[in-house]
Amino acid sequence: DVKVTQSSRYLVKRTGEKVFLECVQDMDHENMFWYRQDPGLGLRLIYFSYDVKMKEKGDIPEGYSVSREKKERFSLILESASTNQTSMYLCASSLPDVRSGANVLTFGAGSRLTVL
Amino acid sequence: KNQVEQSPQSLIILEGKNCTLQCNYTVSPFSNLRWYKQDTGRGPVSLTIMTFSENTKSNGRYTATLDADTKQSSLHITASQLSDSASYICVVSGVESNYQLIWGAGTKLIIKP
Numbered sequence: 548d549v550k551v552t553q554s555s556r557y558l559v560k561r562t563g564e565k566v567f568l569e570c571v572q573d574m575d576h577e578n579m580f581w582y583r584q585d586p587g588l589g590l591r592l593i594y595f596s597y598d599v600k601m602k603e604k605g606d607i608p609e610g611y612s613v614s615r616e617k618k619e620r621f622s623l624i625l626e627s628a629s630t631n632q633t634s635m636y637l638c639a640s641s642l643p644d645v646r647s648g649a650n651v652l653t654f655g656a657g658s659r660l661t662v663l
Numbered sequence: 664k665n666q667v668e669q670s671p672q673s674l675i676i677l678e679g680k681n682c683t684l685q686c687n688y689t690v691s692p693f694s695n696l697r698w699y700k701q702d703t704g705r706g707p708v709s710l711t712i713m714t715f716s717e718n719t720k721s722n723g724r725y726t727a728t729l730d731a732d733t734k735q736s737s738l739h740i741t742a743s744q745l746s747d748s749a750s751y752i753c754v755v756s757g758v759e760s761n762y763q764l765i766w767g768a769g770t771k772l773i774i775k776p
Contacts, residue, residue, distance in 0.1 A: 551706070587768055588768055589667065589752070589754075589765070589766030589767050589768050589769070590707075590752075590764075590766040591766075592763065592764070605763075606763075637706050637707075639706070649694065649695045649697070649712050649714075649756060650756075651709055651712065652707075652709065652764075653709075654705075654706025654707050654708070655706050656704070656705055656706055657704070657705065657706050
């Protein structure tokens with residue numbers, strides 16, 4: 548089974564702190580994604596990467612940056628955390644479904660970040 | 664605007680009963696539709712993927728239907744079990760990009776013993 552591991556399940560940070568969220572996948576997937584999930588809203592894509600050192604902005608990239616130095620690792624960085632970044636952050640990796648060509652996402656367990 | 668709307672927002676049923684969750688979308692042109700199950704405190708897990716040419720797809724006690732003409736999908740759960748308690752999320756992908764998915768807000772399903 549593909550495993551996507553997020554380093555921290557729960558974090559509490561103060562406004563203005565720099566925050567690193569780490570994500571590692573062990574199945575050689577090329578594509579990796581960072582989403583945030585808030586109550587009553589669908590998942591929103593922050594950034595994704597389809598190759599090492601490549602990154603693409605998603606729907607809500609403001610206030611975030613990412614790093615993909617190795618294929619298996621995709622990091623989300625909050626340069627200066629703010630209270631409106633309190634959320635559940637989900638990392639995923641994917642490869643295309645053989646039949647449909649659709650990207651099948653495998654998610655990590657999530658990192659719940661609280662910014663005070 | 665591309666949107667995915669799910670109903671009901673939440674649902675409580677007794678163990679052993681059946682239920683149907685609805686998904687309406689406005690994504691066009693359409694590529695595929697997925698249903699995910701998300702247990703509390705966990706990441707979503709894929710249940711089914713359907714392309715526009717598929718009407719029905721089953722995965723155990725889960726059966727998804729798709730009507731690409733009316734842009735509607737449903738997820739039917741048969742003989743519910745306590746472990747079915749979760750959020751069920753409908754996700755639609757357009758043709759332009761296989762990376763950009765439109766996520767519904769989910770239906771929270773609670774199974775009572």
